[in-house]
Amino acid sequence: MSSGVHIELERVVPTGGEVMPFFWAQGTDFEAFEHAVRHDRLVDDLTAVARVADRVLYKVNWGETTSSLTRILTDSEATILEAHGNDPWMFRLRFNDHAALTDFHNLCQEEDIEFHVERIYTLAEGEPGVYNFDITDGQQEALVTAVSEGYFEVPRQTTLNEVADQLGISPQAASERVRRGADTVLRKVLLSQSAADLS
Template identity: 30%
Template sequence: MSTIAEFRIPAADSVMSATFERAPEATFEFESSVSKSLPSLWVSGVDPGTIEPAFEADPSIESSELLVETDDRLLYDVEYADSVHLYDDLLADGGSLLDVYGADGWWRIKMRFRNREELGRTHDRLVERGVNADLARVTNVERLTTADTQLTAEQQEALEAALEYGYFEIPRGISMEDLAAELGISHQALSERLRRAYETLVDAELRVQNEPPNTES
């Protein structure tokens, strides 16, 4: 049975630990890709003058090249050192990367496996390499709703916390700065998560509304 798994892995056990230390405000997200090669890396929260020296000082990174610069994000093509095996270890048993997000010294990795056995082998391999791979969530694909598959784990967490602490109330029960502190992330990282979550939910709602009615009897 196809399975969705979410790993929480410390950068100290995987990649870019030095980058997280030198650029603590930065957040990272792998670009969506259908390729089996390592996708490019979106960086938010910092400018090139901050992140590029961090990349250069990181022993897990061989080289980096700025591909795209927008108002709030940077896209880098990053080549990792030969000693970095995390990507190969994750995909060795046929799993597929769905989402990779990094912040505050941690990677959150969402993957799809064809069955629980593939997931188990992947987890065991990471542990054997000394990687503290915490399985944060495991879900059968058949049980996922449309909303579940569209929102990332970080976006879901941010929305749930915002609701719990009264961020959406009038007047607000908590400021964004305080909510970010509750989640242990930066103000900018929280703002970006909420913005993307809003976009995802609005897009899903509009698509549902625009679907033609089912006239089958």
């Protein structure tokens, strides 16, 4: 596909057997994009439904040799909550239970589909983007400053002394806030409750 076009799947409630029938494309060279998509072996037909500014809504009819991913999404009964990109793609998926998530993982491995999991969360933990890490205001301020100034980059772009100077606190206090805040955040993200804990 054209690298100058960004794709975002349209959110629809599935009523039939179609998987991902609509998507928005944003860019400039739609002619080249449509030509590439229509000649893709996975696509039977592509229709431009509507155009709004620099975005076009397309309806796609996938061929019988549709990608393994759409079949896997159907077989594991995954609900697509969000999807956008071109290369790479980002999906936010909802599964009925941990077993369905395991099915998705195993089916992707069988088809050699590589993916990276950003985060697994339960409904009780809330939607992504609404994070409650239970860190103090001071720890959050120190972490935000450290991250934005490049303290965690390789090589480091700043020192704890410089972070402390920006915050108007001692280097020891800056070190404690950054380390305690980072420990709490990492534990919340990496060791958070998964669906398996509910069974």
